Amino acid sequence: MLQAKNLYSYYGKSPVLQNIGFTLEPGKLLSVLGRNGVGKTTLMRTIMGLTDRVEGTLTFDGKDIASLPTSDRALLGIGYIPQGREVIPRFTVEENIVMGTYARKDGSRDIPEYIFDLFPVLREFLHRRGGDLSGGQQQQIAFARALAMKPKLLILDEPTEGIQPNIVQQIHEVITRLNREFGLTIVLVEQNVPFVREVSDQFIVIDKGRVAAVGTSQDLTDELIDRHLTF
Numbered sequence: 001m002l003q004a005k006n007l008y009s010y011y012g013k014s015p016v017l018q019n020i021g022f023t024l025e026p027g028k029l030l031s032v033l034g035r036n037g038v039g040k041t042t043l044m045r046t047i048m049g050l051t052d053r054v055e056g057t058l059t060f061d062g063k064d065i066a067s068l069p070t071s072d073r074a075l076l077g078i079g080y081i082p083q084g085r086e087v088i089p090r091f092t093v094e095e096n097i098v099m100g101t102y103a104r105k106d107g108s109r110d111i112p113e114y115i116f117d118l119f120p121v122l123r124e125f126l127h128r129r130g131g132d133l134s135g136g137q138q139q140q141i142a143f144a145r146a147l148a149m150k151p152k153l154l155i156l157d158e159p160t161e162g163i164q165p166n167i168v169q170q171i172h173e174v175i176t177r178l179n180r181e182f183g184l185t186i187v188l189v190e191q192n193v194p195f196v197r198e199v200s201d202q203f204i205v206i207d208k209g210r211v212a213a214v215g216t217s218q219d220l221t222d223e224l225i226d227r228h229l230t231f
């Protein structure tokens, strides 16, 4: 479904990512690991077309998307929950979620009902301003907005960063259900190694902008983590 080959991604003249390669099959979950500043967010932004320039190949559903604008990538079915959530504080919860529907091909502005089954609190707070909700609830809005576009692929950049522990567990359960129950293909940037081991089909470790290791969940050994993830 998503494939990168010899992918380089630039901010200005600097190649932040170099020679990145991976293949993600439909319905699978790929975790992206690495220390702070190695390029994980840049990889997510590269998939969405938000860096200055790329070289190499990036295909989605067999189509070359490397030179498409971000809005076209969304229309093809790539949903993105950025680091920091980016909920619009002045908009109501409902308005924030409906924004996601604008990336839908069917033109409908309806919020799919299952979103409120996943996040009942959002139904309750539908007419409150997004900015008045807690960090965990804002993360739920960010999920709901991305799911409202009915994505085929969901990109999640550290969805539990800065969120209180009781909500972290809930977000982990939602990610697991979206992948296992709803069959959504997911790329997940995540620091929590036990959760990565539990939920991933495959992983890549990035170090200094390059792929340092790839494998399936069983290949994510303590030795690999010591080498590339501990500080």
Ligand SMILES: Nc1ncnc2c1ncn2[C@@H]1O[C@H](COP(=O)(O)OP(=O)(O)OP(=O)(O)O)[C@@H](O)[C@H]1O
Pocket (backbone or CB within 6 Å): 011, 012, 016, 034, 035, 036, 037, 038, 039, 040, 041, 042, 043, 083
């Ligand atoms: N908009 C930008 N312009 C120029 N350089 C950038 C930009 N965003 C990130 N960088 C640089 O790219 C490198 C990778 O940053 P990135 O945010 O992708 O890392 P990360 O692995 O996601 O880190 P973190 O875990 O802290 O989020 C860093 O050296 C960073 O300074």
